[in-house]
Amino acid sequence: MISIREQSYGLNVALYNEFTLEDFHELEQALLAAKQRIHLPDVLLDMSLAKDFTIDMAIEQVKFLSAHENDFGRVAIVTDDIWITLGARIAGWITNQRPKYFDTVAEAQAWLLAQNSK
Numbered sequence: 001m002i003s004i005r006e007q008s009y010g011l012n013v014a015l016y017n018e019f020t021l022e023d024f025h026e027l028e029q030a031l032l033a034a035k036q037r038i039h040l041p042d043v044l045l046d047m048s049l050a051k052d053f054t055i056d057m058a059i060e061q062v063k064f065l066s067a068h069e070n071d072f073g074r075v076a077i078v079t080d081d082i083w084i085t086l087g088a089r090i091a092g093w094i095t096n097q098r099p100k101y102f103d104t105v106a107e108a109q110a111w112l113l114a115q116n117s118k
Contacts, residue, residue, distance in 0.1 A: 004030045009112045010041030010073065012105075019053040024060050031072065040073035042115075044108050045099075047079040074115065075099035076108035 001016040002023040011034050013027060034041040077099045102108040 002026055006034065006037075007044070007112075009115075010034050010038055010043050012044045012046070012109070014046040015050040017049070017051050019047075019050055019057055021054055021057045021060060024057045024064075028060075028064055031068070035068075035071055040071070042073040042075070042112050044076045044105065044112055045078070046105050046108075047077060047081070048105070050079070050081070074112065076102055076112055078102050078105050078108050 002019070003014040003016070004027065005012045011030055013030070015023070031041070031043070034043075075098075079101065080103065100108075100111065102111070
């Protein structure tokens, strides 16, 4: 399940339970719409309540990030799950994305907002 909210810097995305291919397609559409609104939208990705992801979603994610690696700004990821962190880091290596990891949504959002005010 996914929840997406527009923010001044881009998007806040929260994932719950399993991150599926349908969820990722919804995220793709929101990211592309944010790109129309903001030159390089930043993304806060809260994965603290995510429990799992599907393989087809992971493959689609790598394809999308490879095709759009210069279209988005900073990515703040909130997670405490080592496997989700590892998966995100591997995807980042493949696509040259360099997300920053946080323990809480408040810390991640503060980082994005502070960077935008400069």
